[in-house]
Amino acid sequence: MSQELPILKKGAYYTIRDGQDDIIMEDRTKRGLTLREHSVDEKLQVMADKGMIHDMDGIGHFVPIRWYFPKSKYGLDHVLVHAESMEKKYAELRELTCPDDSV
Secondary structure: OOHHHEEEEOOOOOEEEOOOOOOEEEEEEHHHOOOOEEOOOOOOEEEEEEEEEEOOOOOOOEEEEEEEEEEOOOHHHHHHHHHOOOOHHHHHHHHHHOOOOOO
């Protein structure tokens, strides 16, 4: 569905698409997760598609795959704040787990 929508902005870890009624922010690290639930994201307070990941103990956790920001309430600038925050979080995590030895 959202793969057919025009891209407004793309980062290393996110894609923002232009939906009919929503600006849709997708977490690119969650590509391939099966959609299990469509419910309100507790952190951002917007509707979100969620998939499930399992921790080392085999316990499943719902994680957001994409968020739907209603155009009537949110503009692209607001969505970009969340996208850039996610981008920064993943970049820091990558640096911790895969430091660049060439520096």
